[in-house]
Amino acid sequence: MKALIFNGPNDFYYGDIETPECPENGVLIKVISVGLCGSDIRTFTSGHKKVKPPFVIGHEVAGIIEKSDSEYYKEGQKVMLNPGITCGKCSYCTSDKNIKNQCKNLIVPGMNFYGGYAQYMAVPAVGSTPEFLHILPDDFNLDLAPLSETLASVYSTHDFINVTKGDTVLVIGAGPLGNLHSAMAKLRGAKKVILSEVNQPRLDKAKRFDYIDVFVNPTKESLEEVVMRETNGDGVDVAITACPVGSAQEEATHYLRPRGKLLLFGGLPHDNCRVNFDSNLIHYKELQLCGGYSFDPVSFKAALDLIVEGKIDAGKFITHAIPLKEIKHGIEMTRTGEAIKVILKPWEE
Structure with missing residues (x-):
């Protein structure tokens, strides 16, 4: 063969x-x-x-x-x-x-x-x-079924970070994972999804999806200014880093409202996996940080069903x-x- x-x-x-x-x-x-x-x-x-x-x-x-x-x-x-x-x-x-x-x-x-x-x-x-x-x-x-593996990881992590009705969610990274995080946020009831991506062709590709409300290229405009404008100065409820970039993880804490949640989804290169968070920002704003990357059998079946049923x-x-x-x-x-x-x-x- x-x-x-x-x-x-x-x-x-x-x-x-x-x-x-x-x-x-x-x-x-x-x-x-x-x-x-x-x-x-x-x-x-x-x-x-x-x-x-x-x-x-x-x-x-x-x-x-x-x-x-x-x-x-x-x-x-x-x-x-x-x-x-x-x-x-x-x-x-x-x-x-x-x-x-x-x-x-x-x-x-x-x-x-x-x-x-x-x-x-x-x-x-x-x-x-x-x-x-x-x-x-x-x-x-x-041809549609293999997407279920990627979606399963997203499905699982949204469960424990608990994206819920009325949330404003920031997703950093417009690859397959970032776009699926955006879709899952809307399925779970998010009122607004902001997608940030430095690669303009990739950002343009994401405009095919109707569940993303705001598209941002942070090399062309300030992501922080966009976030604060879209949230009346409060910050987002949930930020998700779906890219292998340490600086994006550090900066994401600045876009969160008090008691907001940051999901570190994109793994970093093994030889460059250290980041420097502002500990006082996390402390005084009472932020929650968590990682996420994989799924269990129940999450996989649920993700596959979403695809088979056409919900994704x-x-x-x-x-x-x-x-x-x-x-x-x-x-x-x-x-x-x-x-x-x-x-x-x-x-x-």
Whole structure:
């Protein structure tokens, strides 16, 4: 079969490898659509401690059951894989704190076993259950399904930061995550969403979405002035940094109202992950800061349902569907802002 083989940082190629067998009590998926995720781009460029090359990565996988040795699935069914396969047994999975996404024994396709940047993907028994492998309607467009992994992280974090009716929300970063945060805020009842992005083409792309009320390029106008104008000088209820920029995290505290909440969603580079917050600002304004990055099985299913039911218009997010062998073009479009979300097609030439 054709696959994309990762050999190390900035060293990957499209070629032939052996087609996997159907695992015992698992399934073999014919991969129809796989999402190009920002974390995969980081692995391609910088490597990952859990990925030992040569390897096939890719974890946002939608496809059709080619073979099944699982009691839950039959050949021909359309499916979407939840790539956060939790153990259900560790102290985090069994905690009443709703922190299954922090599972100590998390299994991730594209890290723990060969992922979806290939024409076929073997899913072991641990992932071939209704909790992790979701059957989709026969008439559903599989190109839309991979967005569910990205949306699931957003869905989960909005739950614990509790964006609610009447909130004004500032989102910094207009990539797939920032746009999904904007959409989720409106779904949860936010009265106003302000989107900030320094990349003008990316900001222009976001104007296709009707749930964003105010668009700001902070290189052209003061973000703080816009925020204060739009909130009558109070500041926003919630600020979300959906970009890997430390200075954006520091500055976001200045845009919050008293007892406002800041969600640090965009991870920073490992070699530049220190930031300097104004501690007095946090102290006297009684601000709340929290991180967020992943999801549990319940959040994943809820996010997938939002897409299947059309409550999130995935088609507006997925701007490009290209052959898998053109992944380098997809990475470049993502970086420049030409694309919001790229879907890769292993069977297209």
